[in-house]
Structures are given as structure tokens and as C-alpha cells.
Amino acid sequence: MDVLKPIAVNNWHNNPSNEISQEAIQALEHGKIVFLPQLNFTLSADENSLLSPALTNPKRKNICFNPHSGETRGAAASALQQVQLKILMQRYYQHTLGLVSTLFPSYQKHLIAGRTSLRTVEISGRSSSYKKDDSRVHVDSFAATPVNGLRILRVFSNINPHGVARIWQTGESFSTVAKRFLPEIPSISTVEQYLLRLFKVTKALRSPYDHFMLNIHNKMKKDRAYQQSVIKTTLALPPKSSWIVYSDQVSHAAISGQHVLEQTFYLPSTAMHYPETTPLFVLEEMLKHSLIIQDKQVVSAAVEM
Numbered sequence: 203m204d205v206l207k208p209i210a211v212n213n214w215h216n217n218p219s220n221e222i223s224q225e226a227i228q229a230l231e232h233g234k235i236v237f238l239p240q241l242n243f244t245l246s247a248d249e250n251s252l253l254s255p256a257l258t259n260p261k262r263k264n265i266c267f268n269p270h271s272g273e274t275r276g277a278a279a280s281a282l283q284q285v286q287l288k289i290l291m292q293r294y295y296q297h298t299l300g301l302v303s304t305l306f307p308s309y310q311k312h313l314i315a316g317r318t319s320l321r322t323v324e325i326s327g328r329s330s331s332y333k334k335d336d337s338r339v340h341v342d343s344f345a346a347t348p349v350n351g352l353r354i355l356r357v358f359s360n361i362n363p364h365g366v367a368r369i370w371q372t373g374e375s376f377s378t379v380a381k382r383f384l385p386e387i388p389s390i391s392t393v394e395q396y397l398l399r400l401f402k403v404t405k406a407l408r409s410p411y412d413h414f415m416l417n418i419h420n421k422m423k424k425d426r427a428y429q430q431s432v433i434k435t436t437l438a439l440p441p442k443s444s445w446i447v448y449s450d451q452v453s454h455a456a457i458s459g460q461h462v463l464e465q466t467f468y469l470p471s472t473a474m475h476y477p478e479t480t481p482l483f484v485l486e487e488m489l490k491h492s493l494i495i496q497d498k499q500v501v502s503a504a505v506e507m
């Protein structure tokens with residue numbers, strides 16, 4: 203199966219035909235990466251000067267922007283650069299919102315904006331703990347920010363000014379990953395959920411869904427034999443291209459590359475055209491019980507920095 207689904211869109215606010223939209227959503231929800239080889243996000247000459255890892259706090263992987271509050275985090279930059287970073291990331295958020303809303307019109311009313319990130323640090327050689335090592339194949343799950351069954355939809359644009367591709371690898375399908383790792387994961391207790399919240403480890407109650415997704419994420423990354431043996435597909439995502447992926451579903455690793463913009467959106471699993479492909483459905487089918495909880499805090503936690 204081809205991992206990439208190329209879609210010929212060259213405009214952030216295009217109105218693609220219904221046929222293109224249907225093709226894109228079918229591929230996206232079935233675990234492909236919607237690849238937009240002609241969709242470039244253009245930076246001004248001034249903005250190009252922001253593409254320096256020196257502007258990222260050395261303790262962080264990237265600079266983040268919260269589209270709800272207008273706040274940026276993770277920058278070690280002058281006051282002027284902070285303003286430029288904010289303008290750049292605000293514009294990227296608006297462009298990706300336009301893209302997702304027009305390419306997937308049925309998603310529009312369900313989209314919840316998450317963080318925007320500017321990633322100017324070279325991935326290759328970046329040292330970190332195994333849990334934070336994104337060069338290991340994994341599905342996304344956030345330790346502090348429960349999503350309670352919301353999907354994690356991410357848009358990426360390679361803005362490398364030196365012609366360098368971003369190298370990714372993809373692994374097995376979500377259902378194959380779940381079959382491999384889920385049986386090893388014990389359930390989370392209610393006491394543990396409340397203690398994690400009480401001690402501010404999590405911003406909202408960690409739902410059973412988040413518990414299992416986070417454990418799958420951690421177990422995938424920790425298992426060296428799995429990392430070495432799992433069949434991977436290597437992708438070179440070129441500069442001046444963009445791509446869209448459900449990163450909670452697609453096993454992925456970022457191997458090398460520098461200078462990318464990323465926008466996260468959250469969507470309810472119920473907004474999917476093919477709900478049987480969602481991680482929530484797959485896990486609930488395997489465990490034979492509901493994994494989400496009634497907690498309105500979860501959505502607000504998902505959009506916090």
C-alpha cells in the first residue's frame with residue numbers, strides 16, 4: 203500500500219472538487235498521509251531570518267503558538283522576533299484552517315485548534331529520553347494533555363530554505379500495532395486518574411483511551427527489538443510541500459530534517475466518515491468496553507499550551 207496519497211492542491215484556500223475531497227478523506231481516515239507536493243507556505247525575507255535553532259529555548263523541541271490566546275512559548279528571541287514569530291505562526295494557523303476546512307468540508311464545524319509549532323532544530327542527532335525520541339516509530343499521544351477520544355490531525359509544511367527534505371518513516375497499521383501492544387497494558391484505576399490530575403501530571407482526567415494510547419506510544423518507543431524489526435517505509439518530504447496526517451493512527455518516525463511548521467487540530471471521532479478506522483473504535487472493539495469519560499475539561503485542556 204502506498205503510504206502517501208498525493209493530492210494536487212496548490213492554494214491554501216482552494217475549493218477542491220467533491221471528488222478530490224472524497225479521495226483525500228478516504229485516504230486520510232484509512233491511515234494514509236495526504237501529500238500536497240505543490241502546497242508551499244511562503245515566508246518573507248524577514249521571516250526567513252527566524253529559521254534558526256538559536257531562537258528555540260534549548261530545553262524545548264520547538265516554538266509553540268496558541269491560536270486561542272495568541273501566546274507563544276519556547277522562543278529565546280528578541281521582542282521584535284517574538285512578534286514576528288507570532289505573526290508567522292498565526293498566519294500558518296489561518297492557512298491550515300482554510301486548507302482543512304476546504305479540503306474536508308464536513309470537518310469544518312468540528313475542528314478544534316490545537317497548537318501551532320515551528321520546528322527549526324535538526325532532528326538527526328537530537329538527544330532525548332526514549333519517550334521524547336520521535337525518531338522511533340510511534341503513534342502520537344500526549345502525557346499531560348488527555349484527548350478523551352478526540353482525533354489528532356496534523357498539518358506539516360517543509361519550509362527548509364536550503365532544499366533539504368524531511369525524512370520520515372512509517373510503520374504498521376494501527377490495528378496491527380494495537381494487537382501487538384494492547385494485551386500487555388493493564389487498565390488504569392479511577393484512583394490513578396484522580397491522582398494524576400491532583401498532582402497536575404495531567405491537565406484533565408486521563409481517560410482510559412488516553413491511558414492505552416500513551417502506553418502504546420511508550421511501549422513502541424521503548425521496544426528496541428520492535429523498532430529494529432518492524433517493516434518501515436522511508437519518505438522524503440521535500441521543501442515547499444505540505445502533508446496532512448492523523449498522527450494518532452499512523453505509525454511514524456521523524457528521522458532527519460530541519461525547518462518545518464506544524465498545526466494540530468482535534469476532532470471528535472464521531473465526525474469521521476469511516477469511524478471504524480479510528481484508534482478509539484479499534485481499541486474499544488478489542489477491549490469490549492467504552493474508553494471515554496464524561497469530562498468537559500478535556501477539550502479545554504487539549505487547547506492549552
Ligand SMILES: [Fe+2]
Pocket residue numbers: 336340341342449454
Ligand atoms: Fe509524532
